Amino acid sequence: MEQAVLKFIIKHQLMAENANVLVGVSGGPDSMALLHFLHSIRRKWNLNLTAVSIDHQLRGEQSREDLEYVQAVCKKWGIPFIGATVDVQAYIKEHQVGTELAARELRYQVFHEQMDRLNADYLALGHHGDDQVETMLMRLTRTASSSMFNGMPFKRIFAKGMIIRPFLCITKKDIEVYCKANQIVPRIDPTNFDTIYTRNFFRKNLLPLIKEKNNNIHITIQHLSETLKEDEEFLQTEARQMVKEVVEFNTITRSASFQIESFRKHAHALQRRSFHLILDYLYKELPKDLSYVHEEYFFALLDYNKGSTRIDFPSNLKLEKSYDRLTFYFADINPHDPSYDETLALPGKVELPDGSKVYADLTDKIETSDPYQYTCNIDQVTRPLHIRTRRAGDRMSWKGLKGSKKLKDIFIDSKIPIKERDSWPILVDHNDEVLWVIGLKKGQPKSQTVNGKWIQVHYKKGNV
Known part of the structure; x- marks a missing residue:
């Protein structure tokens, strides 16, 4: 396993020597194996490691004991430790979001704060290849856009540094074998077996069936995720150039418009991405009720050939076609009498x-x-x-x-x-x-x- 991970790190340039690395550690097998692995290469790579563990207060004494377990192991291994407590239930009540999302957002808030405080170069997380397969499967059931069908990136910008996921090249079984070989006795979170959570449902019910057909599905999915990312980056670059050439923005009225003939000269894949770039520009935050259906409405409007018409989008955004020009505007912004x-x-x-x-x-x-x-x-x-x-x-x-x-x-x-x-x-x-x-x-x-x-x-x- 160690050689596979090192090869993955070097191939994707996930980490440099002499780096300051923050490691997210829950106490479970994945994060404990990651902490141990980074600890094992610390001297060779001259890494400055710090572990951060977060008590989400969702399992009472058990979650507090998880944090204390990580603290004890860090003391034994000589790794600086940071513990934090967050109130997930209060966040759910205030922001009206689900448990999984609330826990994630609070967790990443802590990570961000500690990255800034420590001036860390990397935040290392223990997501592995099976997690990647589950992520892709979940997105397949939730999105109708190819641009959104991608996996967790092995590296992305975060705070003043980067998030890295060195374990995306290995499976859960690899990690369990590693823990046993290195006498790591991790904490087990019982909620990981509760299929009321979406990821657990896919993990328990679908992943085993897929692995019966392809035991190396994590390698296949990781390759798919990387190639899709490369393709999407190219298409997004082309779409941004198209928007720059074709679309006119008005920052005062938060509106956008373009000549339909000029827009339609470009490939449909770029038209679709340009549509979403326009929405990203106009909306301060994309409405939750915005879906692929609105994309279909948009293209139907482009094809409408009976003079002028208008359709409504969420948050009072209007799309108005007048002959060969299409305009996006908010009806409630700058309502004024244009006469003079x-x-x-x-x-x-x-x-x-x-x-x-x-x-x-x-x-x-x-x-x-x-x-x-x-x-x-x-x-x-x-x-x-x-x-x-x-x-x-x-x-x-x-x-x-x-x-x-x-x-x-x-x-x-x-x-x-x-x-x-x-x-x-x-x-x-x-x-x-x-x-x-x-x-x-x-x-x-x-x-x-x-x-x-x-x-x-x-x-x-x-x-x-």
């Missing part, structure tokens, strides 16, 4: 809420097809001019049109997203005659009076 009405002096300038600017000046008549410039004769309009947002009943007319047309229909024809219509800049004269829906349609003033003076209005898009 600004007087445009001649000559003069108006700066709009989004940072865009509108300039007006007198000029010789210039015929232009630039969609961001508008020219009319000074006697055709009633001054002063105004830049404002749309109002109920707004209509406009232009050369060649019989009668007039609603601004709403102009927005629909131009496929302007619903959210953008209420803040779209419109040029009107003082009698509220619509002259220009900026960037979309240029109107023709009702008056045909012309003299030598002309007004030129120029729009420059902002960056907000």
